Amino acid sequence: MSEAGSTEQPGRYQRSAGGLVGAMVILLAVIAAFVAFRAVTRSELEVRPEAVDYLASVDDAQAAGLEVVYPRTLPEGWIATAVLLAPVTEQSWGVSMLTEDDTFVGLRQDDAELEQMLASFVDEDPAEAESVEIDSALGSRWRVFTDDGGDTAYAAQTGPEDSWVLVYGSASPTQLERVVTELTIDPA
DSSP, X not given: OOOTTOOXXXXXXXXXXXXXXXXXXXXXXXXXXXXXXXXXXXXXXXXXXXXXXXXXXXXHHHHTTOOOOEESOOOTTOEEEEEEEOOSSSOEEEEEEEOTTSOEEEEEEESSXXXXXXXXXXXXSOEEEEEEEOOOTTOSEEEEEEOTTSOEEEEEEETTTTEEEEEEESSOHHHHHHHHHHEEOSOO
């Protein structure tokens, strides 16, 4: 049976601008409390890339018949973060490294022209400094380049295909020269 004659309205609540503002204030207070709680209880997040085994890549490249230039060892606290091996039409090989103080060092060996490598990895128009003598298995004469951003690069020509080796980065010249002295083409 229906109650057609009923005059009661379904339950309704009063809406007001003051109630809406009060609800927003409470919501913002809860969010602020959560953010403050996370800031106090969370330790500093340190993001460091995962180290890669560049010597295994060297071994694979050498097994494929490639002559790659690589550092025998890395200084303590340094890690290799990436390896590039792209023997398509030209040989291109490289290792990216981070020093113990998180500055970058890159090593590239490529059949490309030196100017092209410098433009890709250092600067479109780097300044060439006086060549230096560094005791290395690849030779002792290294060309030196710098850019306005503080990067330095050491370059030497190597191999029968006249490929270039470039050691570059934001690390100090001393750190870069240390990598140059560790370079070899010996079996891994």
